[in-house]
Amino acid sequence: MRALFTALLLCIGFLSIAPRAQAQAWPDQPFDASTMSREDTATLQAALAFSGDYFGYADGVWNADAQTALEAWTLRVEKAKQPLYRHLSRLILALEDERVKNGWQLFYSDISNTSYLHPFELLETVENPDMVEFASADSGVSLIVRLTDQGQMQSVHDWFYNNAVNPDPYRYNDDKLWITMISLEGDLLAYARSDFHDGTWSTLSVVVTQDYFYHLNLMAASMMVGQGPASLLWTKGGVIDQVINGGSNAAPPTLASRESGPKDQVRRPLPPGVAASPPPPPEMPPASPPASGDGTVIAATKPEASAPPLLGTPGPATGSPEGAAAPAASPPAVIGIGSPGAPPAREPGHMPAASPGAATPEPPPTAPRAKVSGTLKGSGTGFYLAPTMLVTAAHVVEGCGAVAMIDGTALEIVAKDSSADLAVLSGATDVGAWLRLSALEVPKLGESVTALGYPYYTSLDQGLTVTSGNVSALRGIDGSSNRVMITAPVQPGNSGGPLLNPKGAVIGVVVSRVDDMAILEETGSLPQNMNFAVPSGPLLTFLAQNRITRPQGEGTGGAVTGGVPEGVANAVVPLHCYE
Structure with a gap:
C-alpha cells in the first residue's frame, strides 16, 4: 500500500503510522x-x-x-x-x-x-x-x-x-x-x-x-x-x-x-561560544563505581560511612529554582561580596584584584570574506540563536555546494542531524538580535503559535511572512514526540523557520507538511493544515550534544500577540542553497 504521507520542502520521506498506546506506556x-x-x-x-x-x-x-x-x-x-x-x-x-x-x-x-x-x-x-x-x-x-x-x-x-x-x-x-x-x-x-x-x-x-x-x-x-x-x-x-x-x-x-x-x-575557562577540545581522559580514581562490560554503571551502592557529605545540611535561599525547597525563614538582605561592611571573601594574604569586566584591547580587523555566487538551487529559512549563529532544518542545507545569506555571506555548517532535521550554521552577519529559547518554554496542546519564514523566496519577493494557528497535536504521524502538528499554514521555503508561542519564545522549528495530493488520491478529501515542527525539547538536546552555546539573557523581542516586534523579525532570515 502506498504511504499516505510525504514531507514537502527539500526533504522527501515516507512515514508509516505506528501504534501509540504501548509506545508511551513505560x-x-x-x-x-x-x-x-x-x-x-x-x-x-x-x-x-x-x-x-x-x-x-x-x-x-x-x-x-x-x-x-x-x-x-x-x-x-x-x-x-x-x-x-x-x-x-x-x-x-x-x-x-x-x-x-x-x-x-x-x-x-x-x-x-x-x-x-x-x-x-x-x-x-x-x-x-x-x-x-x-x-x-x-x-x-x-x-x-x-x-x-x-x-x-x-x-x-x-x-x-x-x-x-x-x-x-x-x-x-x-x-x-x-x-x-x-x-x-x-x-x-x-x-x-x-x-x-x-x-x-x-x-x-x-x-x-x-x-x-x-x-x-x-x-x-x-x-x-x-x-x-x-x-x-x-x-x-x-x-x-x-x-x-x-x-x-x-x-x-x-x-x-x-x-x-x-x-x-x-581544561581551562574559555569565552562563551568558543569551543575547546576535550582532554585525553586520565585514569579514574581507584574507587570507581562498579560497571558492566561496556563500562556502564549497573549497581547502586551507598557511599562508605566515612565519605564526607559535601554541604552537610541545606541552607535557606531567596531565589530558589523551580521545585526547590522553600526558605526556612524570611529572605535575608543580599549583601554583595566585597561591599562596604561585608567580610572579606578572600582568604588572608591575597592581593587585591582588578575588578571584573576591565576593558580589553580591540581585536585586529579581519579581512572581508568573499561572497557566494553561482547557480541557486533552493531556499529556506533560518533564525538567529546567537549573534552570528543560525538554526535551520537539516534538509535546507543538504546537498548544497554552498549555503549563504541573501547578500551572499557564506555560512558554515557546524552541526547537522538529518534524523532530527536540524542544523546550525555559523558566520552570519551580526544583526544584534536573536530569539529566546528556553527549556521551560515547550509546546502546549491547543496553544496559539506563530510561524515565521520566507516561502517561495526564489520565485516571490514578498519578504518575511507570518502565519498563525495552534498546536493541534503533540505527536508526529508516527506517534513519537519528536514532532508537533500545527495548523499555522506553511509553504516550501518555510523550512527552518521558528515556531513561536504567544510570548515570542521559540517552541519549535518548522520542517514539513503533509502532501495534499497524496491524501486526496488516497482518501478523496484534502487535509486541512496538517503541518509539522521539531519541538524545543529535541532542539535543545541537539544543541547540547553538539556543545552549541548561546548568549545569556532573554533574547530579542517580546509578545507576538499584537504583531511581530521588529527585533524578532530581524532575527529571521532567508537562506540560499547553491549548487
Whole structure:
C-alpha cells in the first residue's frame, strides 16, 4: 500500500503510522535507577542538588541518599509518593534551563586531577597574579583556586572555620582531602575543598550570597577526584532523552548499548561560544563505581560511612529554582561580596584584584570574506540563536555546494542531524538580535503559535511572512514526540523557520507538511493544515550534544500577540542553497 504521507520542502520521506498506546506506556512506570547510564544518573543527581534536595556526590552511582532526595522532590513538586519516569521531566528541564542560562560545563584540572561543574557565563575571570579567581558581575559569587603546601592550605581552612558565625560549622579532613562549609557574617555562605595530588594541595574556595546557595550546591556536588561524569549532557537514546523527547520504545531503555563517561570536559575557562577540545581522559580514581562490560554503571551502592557529605545540611535561599525547597525563614538582605561592611571573601594574604569586566584591547580587523555566487538551487529559512549563529532544518542545507545569506555571506555548517532535521550554521552577519529559547518554554496542546519564514523566496519577493494557528497535536504521524502538528499554514521555503508561542519564545522549528495530493488520491478529501515542527525539547538536546552555546539573557523581542516586534523579525532570515 502506498504511504499516505510525504514531507514537502527539500526533504522527501515516507512515514508509516505506528501504534501509540504501548509506545508511551513505560514513562508511567515506577522509576528504576538501574536502567540509567552513568552520565544520566549524574545528571539526575545534579538536578536534585540544584533543587536543594540532594547533598551528596553527583558521581553517577545511585544510592539511598539520592533515592530519598528524589522521593522528597516528587512528593513536594509532583504530589506523588512514588517517583515515576515521567516525573523526571520537570526536574531535568529546570536544570537544563540553568545549564543553558549560565553555561555550565565540566571543568577538569590535570594539575590537581580534580573536576567540577563551572558556570562559565555566570563567572568572569578576575586578574590576579597569585591565583586563579572568578567573580559574578553582581558580586554574588567569588571563586578562588590556589596551589599551596600543607601549611598554607590548612591556614585557608582555619581562616574560614574561625570566622564562622553558625554554631555548627562543618569540617572534614584526612591526608588527601579537606572540606570546610560555614556561614559568614552578612548572610554569606563559604565552601572550601582541598585535594592533595602529586605533592601539592589544590584548594578551591567559593563564597556566595544566599541567592546562589543552589549554584554552590551544584558546584560542590560535582567536585571529585578525576574526571567526573556530571557533564549535564544526556545519553542519546537513554532514559532522560526518552522522557524529555519521547520515542517509540515500549519499555524503558536498557543499558546494553549505552555509552558512559564524561562528554563535556574542558581544561581551562574559555569565552562563551568558543569551543575547546576535550582532554585525553586520565585514569579514574581507584574507587570507581562498579560497571558492566561496556563500562556502564549497573549497581547502586551507598557511599562508605566515612565519605564526607559535601554541604552537610541545606541552607535557606531567596531565589530558589523551580521545585526547590522553600526558605526556612524570611529572605535575608543580599549583601554583595566585597561591599562596604561585608567580610572579606578572600582568604588572608591575597592581593587585591582588578575588578571584573576591565576593558580589553580591540581585536585586529579581519579581512572581508568573499561572497557566494553561482547557480541557486533552493531556499529556506533560518533564525538567529546567537549573534552570528543560525538554526535551520537539516534538509535546507543538504546537498548544497554552498549555503549563504541573501547578500551572499557564506555560512558554515557546524552541526547537522538529518534524523532530527536540524542544523546550525555559523558566520552570519551580526544583526544584534536573536530569539529566546528556553527549556521551560515547550509546546502546549491547543496553544496559539506563530510561524515565521520566507516561502517561495526564489520565485516571490514578498519578504518575511507570518502565519498563525495552534498546536493541534503533540505527536508526529508516527506517534513519537519528536514532532508537533500545527495548523499555522506553511509553504516550501518555510523550512527552518521558528515556531513561536504567544510570548515570542521559540517552541519549535518548522520542517514539513503533509502532501495534499497524496491524501486526496488516497482518501478523496484534502487535509486541512496538517503541518509539522521539531519541538524545543529535541532542539535543545541537539544543541547540547553538539556543545552549541548561546548568549545569556532573554533574547530579542517580546509578545507576538499584537504583531511581530521588529527585533524578532530581524532575527529571521532567508537562506540560499547553491549548487
